Amino acid sequence: MVHLLDIDQLRTFVAIADMGSFTRAAEVVHKTQSAVSMQMKRLEERVGRPVFERDGRASRLTEDGERLLDYARRIVRLNGECMSSFETRALEGRVRLGLPDDYADRYLPEILARFAASHPRAEVTVVCEPTPMLIDRVQNGDLDLAIITHVDRRGPSEIIRVEQLLWTTSARHDVHKSSPVPLALGRPTCDWRQSATQALERADRPFRVGFVSWNSTAVGAAVLAGLAVAVLPESAVRPGMRILGPSDGFPALPSCKIGLLRSRGETSPLAELLAAEIRQSLDNLGAGRLTAAAE
Template structure:
């Protein structure tokens, strides 16, 4: 009997309307009923009615109305997280039935620093959206990935760009500061000549760092040369060297070295290179670009 009552209560809960949720998310992101109305081509009054119905359904206020903008309440912030996830799930469900079927395979090359940042989430999301597509991943240097794309071994690759005189290839999908990184409380940065952990010849990070040190007149020695940034990170964690790193990869116990007198480093870019444009490569490219937006 108790189980039947519990089931009845669950079944009688109001359902969140997808269109109303979409309106709520747009208003939250715009910070204004007026701006949101222009974006989705509705009147502010119509949006207000939708939000009123939403608040009645959940029994909570989701916005604090102010003269020229709105702010989320605590409950509104919680609902925004759920709303984005529900809309994304709704989109994935529809893709399974009404989107054109995409099947096949794709070979994809990337370096380990890019792969560890976005690849797990991208591949998981892509597999849910396009379960009939097989993705083969090769972790290698940007130079090697580009060569394999040109030879037809890879369909797509993410490469780092930024070396002076380097030919610009593909579509830039991410730009990020390159910074000096070292162990928190470490002494490697105080040594002279400065010990460096660098990637092999041809790496954008390597060339940027060496040029900056040469211009600044800071003596250095290349203490570690390795293909993968995980090995560079190991040298930093052991306080045996410092290294040029993307800002997003600098996590405790590593820190950005910005008060140690080292020269500023330029930004670098990540480019997406494709051997051809087809439904499979276009679909994976879309997921990759979306992942970089969140970094």
């Protein structure tokens, strides 16, 4: 006999995985901790496998729980999208979106165009700030959604895109041959900056930080002017830039995870619809064609 999964149980399950504990998840789904525990017991009975195991005083997902989580996210998301499509109020109202300025430059035009075409009476308020500030805003309830640079130590988010970080220089200059090589990077707390400097230190490649900005346009200007080398995700490489690699003396860099962060409270149908457009837009963005345009 096929057992049907309960949407409410899956929603609670996802909340536990995202929040890291039954207690914090109970606050998000507006249930008591005992009710949350009972839901997870019934979910385990439905799937016939334990999805959590004790890790000291905490609980962590089992291998089967990790497998269920991917399905649970998709089922809960599709359920929300389905119900929102029948909700006339979803066509009106306001949704608050935050993202760093470099993501806004690359992703926002398509996201807004798609969303406005489907929901012309909706109002989208956009806030452009660095990832750490956006996380604080989401946690404080000032934003409904945020597109962020995902780093494990900052907490969970829904990974919606993964791109390779690349060394970039001007296609018309040889600044990358300088020693020490001048760099255009974000502030000291920027994870891309830390990845870049650590990679050069391990390669024993002398460098100096010549330009510092959280604004991607300013960093790109320094690169195109032939004043510095920068680290950018693949989709941010622009015409006039050249990608550097180990043959140029620049070691490989890690990938960049882009996450979607939601408010801890109950999300509105409008926010669910915008989240769906964000996922679709980033899926449609072909990094390869952007890289080719820069060659």
